[in-house]
Amino acid sequence: MPKQPKRIQAWTGDRDATHALTEAVKLVKANAKAKFDESIEIAVNLGVDPRHADQQVRGVVSLPSGTGRDVRVAVIAKDAKAAEATAAGAEVVGAEDLVERIQGGFMDFDRVIATPDMMALVGRLGKILGPRGLMPNPRVGTVTPNVGQAVKDAKGGAIEFRVEKEGIVHAGIGKASFTDDALLANARALVDALNKAKPSGAKGTYVKRISLSSTMGPGFKVDTASITA
16 A cells, blocks of 8 residues: 555544534644645535536625635626726726637636626627636626626625535635634635525435535535534
């Protein structure tokens, strides 16, 4: 059997046990030993089958402690709305010209926001932005006439979530440098948003399993009841 890397040998904590959220946060932070500020991620296994239209889970949540990362925002808008987006701090703003840049391979952004009148243009980008989870959508507030507020929300800690085909939602809830309380608040905010987004077709136990991990560290199971404790 090959010898495990020293990084893995140094991991501490019981990865088979189920921990209260507060303890899981401490364990994940204790094992985030990389030379960079590791991201802290949550995985929530939901009792849904995303293949069915009435069991889709998608939405947006504002993390109270922020995300700890700089979000680069592109806005597809024109005239006054373009100026509003620029004033709010969007890195890239444009209309037809920006659509053409994206079609040409430009992808230097993390979020795309568009005004409703631009959706005919944005539709051309479906095959590019869709697979990356970047396609503007009114359900998550990225198609809106209020582009200034949308830009501020994106930069202030608003994240999108969407259930994957296995019924799992993955999301970043901060950095290892965050305080325990900040990570706890973000984790609870996300799970609360997932509960509010529970689809009509979901049957039985909705939030089945939760785990926390860091970019380079191990994952720890979380007692689902402790999220609301």
